[in-house]
Amino acid sequence: MSVTAPTGFAAAGVTAGLKKSGGLDLAIVSNLGPLANAATVFTSNRCKANPILWSQQVMSDGQVSAIVLNSGGANCYTGTIGFQTTHATAEAVADQLGVSAGDVLVCSTGLIGEQLDLGKLTAGVFDAGLALKSDTAISAEAGLAAAQAIMTTDTKPKQAVQVSPAGWTIGGMAKGAGMLAPGLATMLVVITTDAVLTSAQLDAALREATRVTFDRLDSDGCMSTNDTVSLLASGASGVEADPAAFAAALTELCRDLTLQLQGDAEGASHDVAISVRNAAAESEAVTVARAVSRSNLFKAAIYGNDPNWGRVLAAVGTISEADAAFDPYNIDVAINGIQVCTAGEPDQPRDLVDLTPRAVSVVIDLHAGTAGATIWTNDLTHDYVEENSAYSS
């Protein structure tokens, strides 16, 4: 169950012919109301794709009736023709659903710098529109089809649900396997809820949730041009959610999807959680953990089941004093529970570290304060190189 788990939403996933593989490649999630409140977080990449430029306009009033997503092309760096394609796609969705094009979000994912085929897109929207009018459009199967249609190099769809005892539900779907490193947002994520909340409340909850979930996933250090996380509220449960309880459940759902994205990252053989403890500030803990997550030497060592903690500290040392306070010779490092370095000197033998499990924990203690943060990353593998060199994606 995912986006159709909350009441008031219909979904469809169809084959528009945009993907060379011939699989599902176009999804629509329709908010049946009564509310059309929404919030979004977009990539902070300055090179924003046309669907981002369009959707930013849509969000000016916080109202969203539907979201259309395609794989098979990012529609980024495609100029005015590309923007017209996005606009026309929104208009086609509006025609099918009887809503305003100005309330239709558009998301695209795939190769940058190639025009999308508008004929295929509009035909796909027509098919999806038919599917949305069927009785099964609010079923779990329809949600699954939508989750499948947004996959690119993903090997499995990502879905999650949170059900509140207060009577409201949150559902979500996500795609993303490469270019997994966020600015403010990351990858394509659609989250639905039947709770009654204003757009401003949704926005606050979404920013709180993404800040500690999607924004802390840094699989390969590469930020996408198309990242969008959207949250649509139908209000169909009739229940006014407590904002704090909603934010907590939303954060849990986003964490669930984040770990699914990490577990399916391109070519990865390890899921690595890098936790920085006792930093002077949470932002400094994030900075230090992110530096380690972006060290190719560290990531390659993990792939080779090599607990090379020197590469951890070499990455930590690249952070300037202005960006994080610490004494470089008073840092502890533990890998999978073995304290390999204490106060900047070797402690337990590195041979004790078992890196054969997929899950890897690296804990860095800065002894500089009381704040902490975790960044989730992956190892650097032959398969990552292969997947990202063997074809354009």
Added chain:
Amino acid sequence: MSVTAPTGFAAAGVTAGLKKSGGLDLAIVSNLGPLANAATVFTSNRCKANPILWSQQVMSDGQVSAIVLNSGGANCYTGTIGFQTTHATAEAVADQLGVSAGDVLVCSTGLIGEQLDLGKLTAGVFDAGLALKSDTAISAEAGLAAAQAIMTTDTKPKQAVQVSPAGWTIGGMAKGAGMLAPGLATMLVVITTDAVLTSAQLDAALREATRVTFDRLDSDGCMSTNDTVSLLASGASGVEADPAAFAAALTELCRDLTLQLQGDAEGASHDVAISVRNAAAESEAVTVARAVSRSNLFKAAIYGNDPNWGRVLAAVGTISEADAAFDPYNIDVAINGIQVCTAGEPDQPRDLVDLTPRAVSVVIDLHAGTAGATIWTNDLTHDYVEENSAYSS
């Protein structure tokens, strides 16, 4: 020819038994005078190795009589025992050469977090001391042996010479194949000259040269804890060099060594020059080019001979407006001479780009000013992953 090309220098490379391979692993370069002026640039990594901490003290008076370098261990994160090892090594060299230990630079390279074997080090220093007293210690062969002794995963020694018509010479050797990304300095480099220059003049020339050479090499984004570039002047030519002419020759020699390092980077199959043109400032050009050089997706695409210019622009877009001025929709990209993107839209077909040669040129025009810079990097290959995962280094 390298460090023994200028008059007034002797060199030796011996086997101390620090490397598992049993190859040459300890080098000494001795400045025979009459001058002992010197300059150094050290890594800006805050996690500095013990030899760096020692050598920074040596440089307080700008006088250096000799430099000793070992492979087979970085002596980093080895605490007070490690510092004592560095100190004892300098004392051993001083004993052998009849100089002050406070005038002996120490450099180490290899695995972080392991103690060096002091017995092997001092025995190696003794052997090198004997070699330095032989008639052949000022020969090209002695310089070559020193260049070989500092190799780690390097497949070949790196040497360069510049001869001035004014009567002075500069020679240099370098090692480095991984962790190739500088702060202020990079890798281990020893440069010698017989020109007459003060330590302050040497320092100015070295900073000018490294800023546009070693500091612009960013093979894998990983900054070392041990990087040292040293410049020793014997004054043996008796010729007072014109500082500007000397800096120009020194820069040319450093560029030569930089490109040798790039060409031998671990596992690389392409040498990529990323040039940013028409930036608002040189520093902004460097920032933009460096961001592209650190995109694993871009680097993997180059390995796959895929001119994926979207990944270039996605990396450019990660730079904030505070760090570089540009309009993201008015950027041109050319790869190996083919203008694949003009003003943010597709231009020439990407199929026209031939990426089969090892040398790759990426030119990014920001249309934001008149400054420019080039960063040299490599592709991300299966062999890079293999070399950095299969063993500790």
